[in-house]
Amino acid sequence: VSEPALSIDEQRLATRLGELGNIGRDEEGRLFRPVYSPQWAEARDLIQRWMDSAGLSTRTDAAGNLFGRLDGDTVGPVVLTGSHIDTVRDGGNYDGALGVLGALAAVEAIQDQLGRPPQPIEIVAFCEEEASRFTSSFWGSRALCGLIEATEAERLVDESAVTLAEAMRDVGLSHDRVGEAFRDDVAAFVELHIEQGRILEDAGDQLGIVRSITGLRQLGITLLGRADHAGTTPMILRRDALAGAAEAMSRIEALAMEMGPPAVATVGTIVAEPGSTNVVPGRVRFTIDVRHPNADAGHRLAGDVESVLREVAQSRGLELAIGVFNDHAPTPLSDLVANVIAKAARYEGVSTREMVSGGGHDSQIMSRITPTAMIFVPSRDGISHSPDEFTPIDQIAPCVQVLGRTMWLLASEDSVQRRQREPQVAR
Ligand SMILES: [Zn+2]
Numbered sequence: 001v002s003e004p005a006l007s008i009d010e011q012r013l014a015t016r017l018g019e020l021g022n023i024g025r026d027e028e029g030r031l032f033r034p035v036y037s038p039q040w041a042e043a044r045d046l047i048q049r050w051m052d053s054a055g056l057s058t059r060t061d062a063a064g065n066l067f068g069r070l071d072g073d074t075v076g077p078v079v080l081t082g083s084h085i086d087t088v089r090d091g092g093n094y095d096g097a098l099g100v101l102g103a104l105a106a107v108e109a110i111q112d113q114l115g116r117p118p119q120p121i122e123i124v125a126f127c128e129e130e131a132s133r134f135t136s137s138f139w140g141s142r143a144l145c146g147l148i149e150a151t152e153a154e155r156l157v158d159e160s161a162v163t164l165a166e167a168m169r170d171v172g173l174s175h176d177r178v179g180e181a182f183r184d185d186v187a188a189f190v191e192l193h194i195e196q197g198r199i200l201e202d203a204g205d206q207l208g209i210v211r212s213i214t215g216l217r218q219l220g221i222t223l224l225g226r227a228d229h230a231g232t233t234p235m236i237l238r239r240d241a242l243a244g245a246a247e248a249m250s251r252i253e254a255l256a257m258e259m260g261p262p263a264v265a266t267v268g269t270i271v272a273e274p275g276s277t278n279v280v281p282g283r284v285r286f287t288i289d290v291r292h293p294n295a296d297a298g299h300r301l302a303g304d305v306e307s308v309l310r311e312v313a314q315s316r317g318l319e320l321a322i323g324v325f326n327d328h329a330p331t332p333l334s335d336l337v338a339n340v341i342a343k344a345a346r347y348e349g350v351s352t353r354e355m356v357s358g359g360g361h362d363s364q365i366m367s368r369i370t371p372t373a374m375i376f377v378p379s380r381d382g383i384s385h386s387p388d389e390f391t392p393i394d395q396i397a398p399c400v401q402v403l404g405r406t407m408w409l410l411a412s413e414d415s416v417q418r419r420q421r422e423p424q425v426a427r
Pocket of ligand 1: 084095096129193
């Protein structure tokens, strides 16, 4: 059976992206839509109205995740697609939002052009992913996967000392019911997301098939030397913490360069104390972010980074403290779902490239409970988490087409049978 390629209503999708992107803008035009804020609730209500008008049955769960369901010939399990609706401070219109509104456009195309799917298809708008209000990364997908810790909502506070539990109450939710958001009926998950890099753009490929999400280790470093007079202390007698940090930084950069792509290591923040023109810096604090999609290589790189720090500290008579504030293993995604995306792209005539995600996504959480893969959409100049985030609608549409075809294939009986043969690995 050969159906024509899916046709996406580009105009409607572009208009919705603009409308959603205007919710949460301040007087200067900066976008910020933190979880459980009034602007977040407004955005969710608007998306719910769009889902309703598309004829989907909608509901929100105990965490505030929004679902829109296209019924299938059977009642379950469900093929799920979506992303998050919260944003970073001064964010853009596409990160997260495109995965939700693109999913809606894909499902509308399925309804109009393919009809009722064999299995139900659902869209999810996750309530929170960015950790831009609370340090609660992946709150929405973690709730769906049953991975919220009992004390989290009362422990986490925003910058105004409002707890996550209080923030939930403000939008009519109850933190002690968040466990009810758990689902065990998801057959597969696909997330469409902007690349947030420039690999697709540089290569001229239309769509990225993400097969794994990189591992990440973030360190907080303190080098302690001695603050001395910059005029009277001879070079040989100094214990200059900032000079030590500078040596460590250039050697850490070289380590990642030597290992080669996709290894990356970044010093993103640095504070020197006492911070005076005429004083040798006695104490420096900085952060290191080390990422690699291969677990062994990531461990090796992180180990080498720590060795460099120890060598530098020792040779310069500095005290060293290393704190780890984030440590995520790489997440391999589902070959089965990635292969269905590849098949869908061939069907729709869209060129693809296999990729690793260098950023974290809800998909790394979802992959713990269901076969999961991602579709990357090109990002102009690789820019994200910025008002300059942009992808032209004629580059978005082919990816949404492939998402629609992927959902249709996953919801078809053939895929169900193959999916049942894929072993489920708990991670
Ligand atoms: Zn995102």
